[in-house]
Amino acid sequence: MSEQEKQSTSQKSVSSNPDATLAQGDQVANKGGEDTSTYPALGRRMMFVDNPKNVDKIVYGLCILCAGLFLADFLYHKHTYVAIEDIPGFYALYGFFMCAALVVCAKLMRIFLKRGADYYAPYDVEAEAYPEDDLDRESHNA
Structure with a gap:
């Protein structure tokens, strides 16, 4: 059997098995060399991200x-209740500006609601002193 026939036979046997096809796709999507065989099926399929x-x-x-959806708004007649809704792309622009306003408001609220780094310190577990005799200190510069 020639080398070309062997390759075509092995490709046919691999393509008939859906798990092997998925594994081939994983190898293509995962160029970092990480082994994705232990990932769940959805995780393997999402590796392209x-x-x-x-x-x-x-x-x-x-x-x-x-x-495309913004441009499609110009192609049909709307039955509106308020005159401002007649503006083509009104809801797309309204949604964009309201989302941007939410981000700006969140940044402004952060000024008033922000707590110091030691706000929970008196009650935090990490704020407790750890006994020095239980620490295994190592010197890496020796």
Whole structure:
């Protein structure tokens, strides 16, 4: 049997097994060399998000989807109750600005609600002194 026939036979046997096909996809998605065979099935399928290029593809795809939905708002007639709803893209712009306003308000609230780093210190377990004789101190500079 020639080398080419052996490769095509091994590819057919692997492609008939769904788990082996999933494992092949895992190897392609996981270029970091990490063993994903112990991950659950959903975790193996989501490994493509680990690659920054794939995250960029998802963000670009969402941007294109949002732009398409914004442009689709110009293509149909709306039956509105308030005159401002007649503006094309009103709800998209309203949602964007309200989300940005939430972020700004959260930053402003942080000024008033922020506590010091030692706020819980009197009652915190880590604030307790640890007995020196129980500490195993090692010197790495010796």
